[in-house]
Amino acid sequence: MVGRDRHLSFEACFNFRDLGGYETTDGRRVRWGALFRSDSLESLSDGDREVLRTLGLRTAVDLRSSAERARGAARLTDINGVSVHHAPLFEEHARPFQPAELTSVEPPPGETYLAIANAGTEALGAAVRAIAEGEHAVVFFCAAGRDRTGMVAALILSVLGVPDEAIVADYLLSDRALEPAIAWSEANAPARAAEFAALPDWLLHTSPGVMVAFLDGLRAQHGSIEAYLAAVGAGPDVVSTLKSRLLEEAAGASAEVTGAL
Numbered sequence: 001m002v003g004r005d006r007h008l009s010f011e012a013c014f015n016f017r018d019l020g021g022y023e024t025t026d027g028r029r030v031r032w033g034a035l036f037r038s039d040s041l042e043s044l045s046d047g048d049r050e051v052l053r054t055l056g057l058r059t060a061v062d063l064r065s066s067a068e069r070a071r072g073a074a075r076l077t078d079i080n081g082v083s084v085h086h087a088p089l090f091e092e093h094a095r096p097f098q099p100a101e102l103t104s105v106e107p108p109p110g111e112t113y114l115a116i117a118n119a120g121t122e123a124l125g126a127a128v129r130a131i132a133e134g135e136h137a138v139v140f141f142c143a144a145g146r147d148r149t150g151m152v153a154a155l156i157l158s159v160l161g162v163p164d165e166a167i168v169a170d171y172l173l174s175d176r177a178l179e180p181a182i183a184w185s186e187a188n189a190p191a192r193a194a195e196f197a198a199l200p201d202w203l204l205h206t207s208p209g210v211m212v213a214f215l216d217g218l219r220a221q222h223g224s225i226e227a228y229l230a231a232v233g234a235g236p237d238v239v240s241t242l243k244s245r246l247l248e249e250a251a252g253a254s255a256e257v258t259g260a261l
Contacts, residue, residue: 015176016037016038040074061140068092113214131242155228158225
């Protein structure tokens with residue numbers, strides 16, 4: 001399995017990691033090997049697909065737009081009968097935010113994420129329900145595995161009772177994927193490499209203030225993350241299922257998760 005290292009190594013996937021091991025405020029922890037987050041799974045090698053087979057995945061939630069899926073379908077459907085749910089947090093023809101121009105300044109922290117969360121309620125609710133209903137290991141993913149995936153990870157971890165500090169730390173781990181993703185693109189996907197090269201630095205790296213502002217903004221608007229999820233169709237029953245499926249007692253957890261970040 002994945003041991004106690006949340007990062008899994010693949011040839012053509014660079015931000016795939018286990019959300020297990022995080023301790024909650026009530027003394028439990030997130031179960032290892034149950035929920036994974038990732039960047040795009042469209043370029044998986046045969047070796048990568050074999051690694052995925054060992055994880056017991058049965059459910060995948062694709063947060064990308066329809067246009068992104070058309071350009072590169074996730075190579076998952078023949079891996080142990082994985083069921084792929086499409087929950088696009090936005091479509092390219094109807095983005096809830098202005099696409100960043102290469103010369104534009106960085107938007108206020110959390111503004112883009114809040115715009116997505118307020119416009120993509122149906123998809124966010126569907127994504128959370130699909131994660132709760134998965135009877136086996138589940139992975140959810142977008143293109144880089146940072147923004148849309150980071151939003152869903154934050155919502156799930158928050159309602160499980162994981163403190164904001166750990167949620168922000170998990171969000172920042174996406175920066176580790178940048179260099180290998182660029183290197184692979186330069187060797188295998190020149191068009192993608194050119195897209196990386198054209199991006200301003202603030203679009204390439206994570207910032208803790210973005211995730212803090214996103215969580216604080218949702219709470220200011222709805223009262224709590226639980227209330228936001230209820231408003232998007234993932235109410236108390238869904239949250240209860242998430243907790244039942246994804247949490248375990250944390251006896252001895254501190255020693256076992258050393259180095260997990």
